[in-house]
Amino acid sequence: MRERGGRVEDGRPGRHLPAVPGDQREPRQLFGKQVFRDNTARVQGNVYFRARNGLAAQPMQGVRLVARWIDTASGLPSRRYGAVSVSGFLFRGNAGNPATGFTTISGERYDRFGSDDPVWEGYFDLAGLEFPDGGESAQYQITAEAVEPLCAEPTSVGPYRDGQVTPSGTAAAFTVTLRKGDDLTHDFIMSGSSLPTGESGGTFSAPARLPAGGNWTGWLSPYGNVDYYSLAARANRTITVKVTALNESGKATQSKARPVVGIWQGNAAAGSLPDVSVTYFNGAETGATVMNAQFLTGGNFKLGIADFRGDGRPDFRYRGRIFYGDSVAPARVATQAGAALTVRGIGLDAATTAKINGSDTAVVAAYSDRIVLSAPNLADGVYNLDLQAPDGASSSLINALTYGAAAGDQIVLLQGAGNPATPVGGEASNPIRVRVLQADGITPVAGATVNFSASPAQVLFSSCGAKTCAILTDEQGEAGSRMVPAASGTFTVTAAISPSAYVHATLTGASSALDIAAMSPSAWVAEAGSASLPLTVRVLSIGQPVAGRSVRYQVTQGSASLSSNTALSDAAGYATVNLILTSLAAEVHASACVMPGATPCSNFYIYKVPASQLRVQAVSGEQQIINTAQSFLALRLQVTDSASPPNPVQAAPVTVLSAVLRWQAPPVSTGGNPPPPTAPVVLSSAQSVLYSGSSGLVSILPAAADRFGAVVVRMIAWAGSGLPLQFEVQRLWAPPGWVGSSQAENAAALYQRRQRRFISSPRYLPTD
Secondary structure, X not given: OEEEOOEEEOOOOOOOOOOOOOOOOXXXXXXXXXXXXXXXXXXXXXXXXXXXXXXXXXXXXXXXXXXXXXXXXXXXXXXXXXXXXXXXXXXXXXXXXXXXXXXXXXXXXXXXXXXXXXXXXXXXXXXXXXXXXXXXXXXXXXXXXXXXXXHHOOOOOOOOOOOOOOOOOEOOOEEEEEEOOOEEEOOEEEEOOOOOOOOXXXXXXXXXXXXXXXXXXXXXXXXXXXXXXXXXXXXXXXXXXEEEEEOOXXXXXXXXXXXXXXXXXXXXXXXXXXXXXXXOOOOOOOOEEEEEEEEOOOEEEEEEEEEOOOOOOOOOEEEEEEEEEEEEEOOEEOOOOOOEEEEEEEOOOOOOEEEEOOEEEEEEEEEOOEEEEEOOOOOXXXXXXXXXXXXXXXXXXXXXXXXXXXXXXXXXXXEOOOOOOEEOOOOOOOOEEEEEEOOOOOOEOOOOEEEEEEEOOOEEEOOOOEOOEEEEOOOOOEEEEOEEEOOOEEEEEEXXXXXXXXXXXXXXXXXXXXXXXXXXXXXXXXXXXXXXXXXXXXXXXOOEEOOOOEEEEEEEEOOOEEOOOEEEOOOOOEEEEEEEEOOOOOOEEEEEEEOOOOOOEEEEEEEEEOHHHOEEEEEEOOOOEEEOOOOOOOEEEEEEOOOOXXXXXXXXXXXXXXEEEEOOOOOOOOOOOOOOOOOOOEEEEEEEEEEOOHHHEEEEOOOOOHXXXXXXXXXXXXXXXXXXXXXXXXXXXXXXXXXXXXHHHHHHHHHHHHHOOOOOOOOOOOOO
């Protein structure tokens, strides 16, 4: 170490300390020695990224500058004499970041070493260049290089001692002739370096919006830049955030940025620590930082991406990836398989796989912000919906999906409490009917499992032909069954959806030497309707069927005819004739009596329902979403009267209007109010009249020719003067590579893929 003129100079190459201000001491006489500065030379300067105009842009830290003496004998650079400096050696190295913090475990700040003045960010200093041949001048070659691997160890000196960063671009070597005492300045602008870009993310106070697709490319530039994005999330959801560091060619690397990730509450104060964070390169893939987090509360959040060292430069590129399932609609489905589930989120695509309670769930269609699933068959309960991407990213919608009945649901007895005594082996006059409602007592629950049983267990439920019966509710939340007492006595019939939610009805069974029981003794027929109704009875003796007995039928009120006046009971005791109605104008009664003696007898009642009392309600199939490799299922509607509870009406005319519309993407919002949707293209339309059959049911098969590809089918149905029922079903493009359940479905999928060159494939589902 030598002292001269108020300046201290370090004899080590590449190390130079600034002068002490105000030091005016006279230099001491150094007898027999030479002044170091006067007998060496110095080259200093800066290394820069190249701007788009070719000039200097951001200073580049971490470049190894090497000065090699040109051997006068060979004319080549020599390793015998030289000096090395690393650009930015006076600038701070690891300064910390907002995501993982600014202090070490011991509480010391990372930025306690090095200057925060950007003037030193790319500065280098090659001091002490010698003149080995004793001459007054010498030539040196100056090159810009990457730091030697051995110098990248944690114990080595350098601004990036904790993880070296490879230089961006190259710089041509230059040769300079120096004289003793020279102090020259030379800057390097790296040719082919990453160009400066605008900020890809927002700020902490104004975060940017995440792309709907969940994939994007960003830059951590300039120095100290952190990208912030806004994120809306629901409670009980998990998310995967993956950030992969990239080099200039867009390939994953671990020698550029060291991405760290943090998530803050939306109202968090600037400078606060994140709720959750992860450090760099914790993923299995090269250069990948992966965060798997769960949201315990819902709301708005901020996602921050930073460099671990708090650095930032044009070559700190990254690829961002969000995989998040946000909502599923409907949130409650029937227990039977096939319900269409629309899952919205970020980063979902055709390659997404789904499971509900561990059961694989088919992806029917996939678009940039949602997928459509076909729900599997599961028992009543609340389940997680688990999503996974091919790259291992996952997201769970915890307790997001309810099958059938749930805790807090109610069950209401509609019918079956007032039955007269029923012959053993015969059906009770009134079935047991219940309705399942949500906790609000209003909303019906479709697809809930209602368990029917009796105590003592001597009642058969006709719907199952057994002494216990599990029946799913329809779209109106209703389930029911006719009842057959299997023994004499009084029985308590129970309909339950859970141990704490049930209703009771009472049924009494009686027997005698000869009994006759009408099966379905009551029916409701639309006014002016024409139909042929079976009149079935069962002849019994002490609860056992009686075969070969003659039964005489007679119309006792109203206008109707019989297919036959008599019928013989079969081996099971059943006898049947048909009641023929033509333009029903009034109520009709009929009787059936065992012969000879015309006793005992049983009666049938046919009620007329005027057009003003007709109603149409959905039973199943009105919420279908399929793909172009599948076929629509029939929609089932039921015509009822206006009674409470309603009764099914037969022979009612149901008018159906249908229109097949070309599927089209909704307008994409660019902020503010979205533009109005374009008028739909009608591909076909039709009108028909159907007549309700047994139990008042009407079956409609949505018409959508395969040549139309993805379509929306809208239908309106009404009966009499009742309010029309509107519904729509959708057929979407099948995901690439989708495999149907039959050869026909696969052939249809191939046909539709060929048609896509004529019909543009949409990117989004219709708006809700």
